[in-house]
Amino acid sequence: MSLGQQLAPHLPFLRRYGRALTGSQHQGDKYVRATLEAIVAAPDQFPRDVDPRLGLYRMFQGIWASANVDGAEETSASDAEGTEAVARARLSRMTPLSRQALLLTAMEGFTPEDAAYLIEVDTSEVESLVAEALAEIEKQTRARVLIIEDEPIIAMDIETIVRDLGHEVTGVAVTRDEAVALAMEDRPGLVLADIQLADDSSGIDAVKDILAEFEVPVIFITAFPERLLTGERPEPTFLITKPFQRSTVKAAISQALFFDEATIPASV
Numbered sequence: 001m002s003l004g005q006q007l008a009p010h011l012p013f014l015r016r017y018g019r020a021l022t023g024s025q026h027q028g029d030k031y032v033r034a035t036l037e038a039i040v041a042a043p044d045q046f047p048r049d050v051d052p053r054l055g056l057y058r059m060f061q062g063i064w065a066s067a068n069v070d071g072a073e074e075t076s077a078s079d080a081e082g083t084e085a086v087a088r089a090r091l092s093r094m095t096p097l098s099r100q101a102l103l104l105t106a107m108e109g110f111t112p113e114d115a116a117y118l119i120e121v122d123t124s125e126v127e128s129l130v131a132e133a134l135a136e137i138e139k140q141t142r143a144r145v146l147i148i149e150d151e152p153i154i155a156m157d158i159e160t161i162v163r164d165l166g167h168e169v170t171g172v173a174v175t176r177d178e179a180v181a182l183a184m185e186d187r188p189g190l191v192l193a194d195i196q197l198a199d200d201s202s203g204i205d206a207v208k209d210i211l212a213e214f215e216v217p218v219i220f221i222t223a224f225p226e227r228l229l230t231g232e233r234p235e236p237t238f239l240i241t242k243p244f245q246r247s248t249v250k251a252a253i254s255q256a257l258f259f260d261e262a263t264i265p266a267s268v
Helices: 003-022 025-041 052-066 082-091 096-107 112-119 123-140 152-164 176-185 203-211 246-258
Strands: 144-148 168-173 190-194 218-222 238-241
Touching (some): 003 052, 003 246, 052 112, 096 112, 096 246, 112 123, 123 246, 144 152, 152 168, 152 246, 168 176, 176 203, 190 203, 190 246
Parallel strands (some): 144 190
């Protein structure tokens, strides 16, 4: 099997990581493309002594690190607004390695040992980095959350996680129409949306309707994330895979709010 064939199944999830790390589909996918171009240009530099997925993420980490100076991503003057500016404001208050350790373990499912290899620290440091990231993000971000989920048990689970994180739940919707109505009635600061809803309507359509009225960060929940991580069209920046772990939801919420200008403290 060629290296390309070995890496192909892992690309959707690398896109997920890149988007969560940068807060942008465009920026995240740009780093993935740069990673693939680097592999094609110098295949002999691809780590062959580890699992292909681990090697792929290690190459991505190298590209990400080379594009950062003193822990903040280089951006042109034209990129100084929106999520880029929000990211820089937050990065000034939190070590980038902490975010990476959190995402690699909680969202991407790497072991602390693998995460340590990817970000080039001792394994003993990973747990403290994750704790640092969660503590810092939770201090900075509180939101009012709309949940769009038609499975009662899953909805209750998500609601519990959201409330335990200190956020307020504005409502739980099970259909597209109900979701839009709730959003218009009580505007949320974050939306958690399933893809398939009770009346065979789409959570994606519900979110499009909401975003047509106002901007709000969105996290999609799906059992088939690879279908929404092709890089071929406008796609979600933040995705949670079903079945999910509590830590995954926590990491996704933290990252989505990390890039939301409305949640930046006045002191930043």
